[in-house]
Amino acid sequence: MADWNRLFATRMGEVVASDIRERMKLLQAGQIIHLGGGLPDPDIFPYAALAEASARIWSDPALARTALQYAPSEGHAALRAWIADYMTGIGAPCDPDNILITNGSQQGLDFVAKLLLSPGDKAMVEVPSFIGALRAFDAYEPVYAAYPGGNPVGAKFCYVGPDFRNPTGTTMTLEEREELLDLAAGNGMAILEDGCYERLRYDGAPLPSLLAMAIARHGSIEDTPVLHTGTFSKTIAPSLRVGWIAGPAAAIRKLVLIKQASDLATSALNQMLLLEVVRSQLAAATETACAVYRERRDSMLAALAEHMPQGVRWTRPEGGLYIWVELPKQLDATLLTQRALAEEGVSAIAGAAFYPRGVPAERNTLRLSFSMIDSEPAREGVARLGALVREMLQSTAAVTAISSA
Numbered sequence: 001m002a003d004w005n006r007l008f009a010t011r012m013g014e015v016v017a018s019d020i021r022e023r024m025k026l027l028q029a030g031q032i033i034h035l036g037g038g039l040p041d042p043d044i045f046p047y048a049a050l051a052e053a054s055a056r057i058w059s060d061p062a063l064a065r066t067a068l069q070y071a072p073s074e075g076h077a078a079l080r081a082w083i084a085d086y087m088t089g090i091g092a093p094c095d096p097d098n099i100l101i102t103n104g105s106q107q108g109l110d111f112v113a114k115l116l117l118s119p120g121d122k123a124m125v126e127v128p129s130f131i132g133a134l135r136a137f138d139a140y141e142p143v144y145a146a147y148p149g150g151n152p153v154g155a156k157f158c159y160v161g162p163d164f165r166n167p168t169g170t171t172m173t174l175e176e177r178e179e180l181l182d183l184a185a186g187n188g189m190a191i192l193e194d195g196c197y198e199r200l201r202y203d204g205a206p207l208p209s210l211l212a213m214a215i216a217r218h219g220s221i222e223d224t225p226v227l228h229t230g231t232f233s234k235t236i237a238p239s240l241r242v243g244w245i246a247g248p249a250a251a252i253r254k255l256v257l258i259k260q261a262s263d264l265a266t267s268a269l270n271q272m273l274l275l276e277v278v279r280s281q282l283a284a285a286t287e288t289a290c291a292v293y294r295e296r297r298d299s300m301l302a303a304l305a306e307h308m309p310q311g312v313r314w315t316r317p318e319g320g321l322y323i324w325v326e327l328p329k330q331l332d333a334t335l336l337t338q339r340a341l342a343e344e345g346v347s348a349i350a351g352a353a354f355y356p357r358g359v360p361a362e363r364n365t366l367r368l369s370f371s372m373i374d375s376e377p378a379r380e381g382v383a384r385l386g387a388l389v390r391e392m393l394q395s396t397a398a399v400t401a402i403s404s405a
């Protein structure tokens with residue numbers, strides 16, 4: 001029998017299964033109130049528009065031939081041009097040469113790490129950070145420094161999700177964005193800006209992206225240190241797996257080589273479908289998503305206010321899909337989420353999963369998502385979680401009383 005453990009590359013020693021993906025397998029099995037996850041709601045995907053786009057492509061032989069052929073590695077030309085115009089429209093003027101189409105923005109995060117990290121290089125990452133980004137970076141064997149607060153000297157890049165972060169739901173202020181641009185300039189590091197949720201704002205005024213701010217500082221995208229990842233997963237549908245990286249053409253040209261070596265190209269059919277749909281529907285689809293998720297955010301915030309005991313705190317996101325809950329220091333959220341699933345049929349994700357290797361985790365934190373849950377089940381789930389927190393607080397108080405007696 002082959003000894004696979006001997007054959008695995010050293011980088012695989014660093015790779016661990018995502019707690020969230022593992023848990024999603026469990027969730028498919030039973031009746032669980034799902035406060036974890038964070039999938040976009042399939043009820044709001046634009047099915048009719050996609051069906052029409054698909055019919056148009058198949059009924060035109062020239063389009064059909066292109067749709068089934070390999071696409072260029074850099075992406076379907078018309079979609080690249082559309083994204084360049086879209087980025088220009090949101091304050092980051094650029095050309096199609098500044099865009100690489102990727103299989104979702106997840107592939108963009110992987111490719112940027114592949115572009116910049118040799119084993120042992122330093123990567124700065126927000127703490128806590130999007131788990132998918134951490135797992136992608138892990139494979140390039142970096143050492144991590146926490147942002148903010150860690151030592152930026154020698155870091156190749158700093159990874160941030162400025163708007164409605166996954167997992168905390170918080171947003172970088174304008175001042176924090178300016179400071180990060182200064183820090184990057186002062187240390188010669190790149191910025192990897194994850195724009196996954198930037199269109200999902202429910203209240204407050206939009207802030208410029210780091211890419212837009214860097215272009216304003218330097219006069220041209222070519223002189224900026226920023227690579228920005230974008231996606232249609234949260235506004236149109238994730239299964240089409242179409243995202244992009246926007247940045248200086250010199251970096252994009254290298255990333256095209258990585259794309260070629262990795263999977264040649266993103267599906268031409270999916271890119272063409274998306275282009276047809278975003279041309280006419282992006283504004284309406286974004287509006288629908290914002291209306292649905294705003295309401296769900298509000299119900300989950302109301303449920304937290306109603307059911308969480310004193311001493312529990314949480315964020316109030318202006319957009320995105322997540323709320324970050326901080327329990328009193330003495331509680332372990334990993335234990336809470338295990339008990340919630342086993343005893344109460346409620347899933348939530350313990351915060352420890354969102355910390356990079358080598359950076360101590362805040363063990364009293366957890367991430368909730370409101371993306372897929374209506375107000376009634378949200379209330380019920382949060383009520384069960386709140387009751388468990390109360391019980392755990394009482395038993396830690398009892399243990400403290402006994403041990404100090």
Ligand code: PMP
Nearest residue numbers: 104105106130166196231233243
């Ligand atoms: N960035 C963040 C912060 C995410 O939460 C996700 C997925 N939920 C992604 C990137 C990747 O999304 P996709 O590959 O579908 O664009």
